[in-house]
Amino acid sequence: MGKRGFVGCLFSMIYGFFVLSFGTTSKAQMVPAVYVFGDSLVDVGNNNYLTLSIVKANHRHYGIDFPTHKPTGRFSNGKNAADFIAEKLGLATSPPFFFLTSKANKNNASFMDGVSFASAGAGIFDGSDERYRQSIPLTKQVEYYTIVHEKMTGEVGAAVLQKHLSKSIFVVVIGSNDLFGYFESSDLRKKRTPQEYVDSMAFSLKVQLQRLYDHGARKFGIAGVGALGCCPEFRLKNKTECVAEVNYWSVKYNEGLQWMLKEWQSENGGIIYSYFHTFTAIHDLIQTPLSYGFSEVKAACCGLGELNARAPCLPLSNLCPNRQDHIFFDQFHPTEAASRIFVNRLFDGTSSYAFPINMRQLVAA
Numbered sequence: 287m288g289k290r291g292f293v294g295c296l297f298s299m300i301y302g303f304f305v306l307s308f309g310t311t312s313k314a315q316m317v318p319a320v321y322v323f324g325d326s327l328v329d330v331g332n333n334n335y336l337t338l339s340i341v342k343a344n345h346r347h348y349g350i351d352f353p354t355h356k357p358t359g360r361f362s363n364g365k366n367a368a369d370f371i372a373e374k375l376g377l378a379t380s381p382p383f384f385f386l387t388s389k390a391n392k393n394n395a396s397f398m399d400g401v402s403f404a405s406a407g408a409g410i411f412d413g414s415d416e417r418y419r420q421s422i423p424l425t426k427q428v429e430y431y432t433i434v435h436e437k438m439t440g441e442v443g444a445a446v447l448q449k450h451l452s453k454s455i456f457v458v459v460i461g462s463n464d465l466f467g468y469f470e471s472s473d474l475r476k477k478r479t480p481q482e483y484v485d486s487m488a489f490s491l492k493v494q495l496q497r498l499y500d501h502g503a504r505k506f507g508i509a510g511v512g513a514l515g516c517c518p519e520f521r522l523k524n525k526t527e528c529v530a531e532v533n534y535w536s537v538k539y540n541e542g543l544q545w546m547l548k549e550w551q552s553e554n555g556g557i558i559y560s561y562f563h564t565f566t567a568i569h570d571l572i573q574t575p576l577s578y579g580f581s582e583v584k585a586a587c588c589g590l591g592e593l594n595a596r597a598p599c600l601p602l603s604n605l606c607p608n609r610q611d612h613i614f615f616d617q618f619h620p621t622e623a624a625s626r627i628f629v630n631r632l633f634d635g636t637s638s639y640a641f642p643i644n645m646r647q648l649v650a651a
């Protein structure tokens with residue numbers, strides 16, 4: 287027996303002991319798998335496979351606090367929300383779709399154990415902003431999922447697959463890039479009023495959620511957008527204060543999204559969801575940072591110039607030493623510390639954070 291075999295054997299003896307002694311308290315098996323859709327808030331490396339994309343976090347100082355201390359494609363100093371959601375469920379983080387379909391997948395990891403389709407820069411719309419055209423928009427992510435669905439059907443059969451999927455969690459974190467695109471494009475602003483724009487975001491998202499439902503998804507964790515006007519990039523436009531208009535439309539979009547979810551649920555049997563009030567969660571941190579262990583709510587940790595927000599987090603950018611007490615790591619993205627708090631709220635928060643049920647209730651449902 288090799289060293290590995292011995293350690294593995296010892297582990298299963300210890301594990302067996304605990305299971306026998308304490309019953310099935312193990313966190314594994316809470317859900318069979320997590321399927322993740324969305325943008326840079328949950329991308330765990332898909333964009334690294336997009337040769338043309340410039341929206342990548344594959345360089346320092348990203349990943350400096352990740353267990354490997356290396357950049358991974360996550361727009362964070364360490365882990366992001368997708369990692370913490372998996373951790374809470376006792377699962378490994380769902381790997382990037384492009385990793386699973388690449389030669390690097392030597393262990394033949396299965397789609398049945400979860401897949402992440404998330405791509406930094408992605409929006410509900412296909413490329414509302416030129417900078418993001420090279421990302422995988424939501425429609426494409428869902429298309430990849432339908433291919434995965436077909437492959438899994440071939441592997442285990444329709445009935446087994448449906449049982450598996452109906453217990454799995456479908457995480458959807460999207461919308462911020464569509465709003466950024468709108469507020470940074472005078473063209474779009476001329477074409478559509480903000481109300482029309484946020485209405486069509488919610489409507490387009492519904493179409494994609496329906497496609498997921500039609501391919502077996504039943505349990506959803508869906509995040510609203512945060513207080514986008516308070517991210518360092520926007521604070522530069524208002525003497526370091528939040529931009530009121532952007533926050534106003536973030537809230538309006540979130541209201542439309544919640545209304546849409548309710549309607550969508552009433553139109554289809556068996557949908558259960560937990561909607562996460564990202565706006566409220568981040569607003570809390572900004573209002574009372576000290577009670578959460580933060581002292582810097584405005585500046586990015588990594589970047590250049592005023593608020594470290596005049597330039598992106600690049601290899602030659604400044605990096606703050608005190609990443610634990612910053613809410614933002616770069617111009618747009620939360621630190622690992624902030625993401626951890628959000629996921630704690632998602633799992634155990636009251637209905638003012640996770641509505642109508644939190645993730646823990648969703649899992650048990």
Ligand SMILES: *[C@@H]1O[C@H](CO)[C@@H](O)[C@H](O)[C@H]1NC(C)=O
Pocket residue numbers: 394396441
């Ligand atoms: C990979 O997994 C598939 C499906 O589970 C299986 O059919 C195939 O033989 C596996 N290949 C290797 C190299 O293990």
Ligand SMILES: *[C@@H]1O[C@H](CO)[C@@H](O)[C@H](O)[C@H]1NC(C)=O
Pocket residue numbers: 524527528529530531
């Ligand atoms: C700038 O910030 C102040 C203070 O929060 C706020 O009252 C004002 O509406 C903001 N201005 C804009 C243009 O967002």
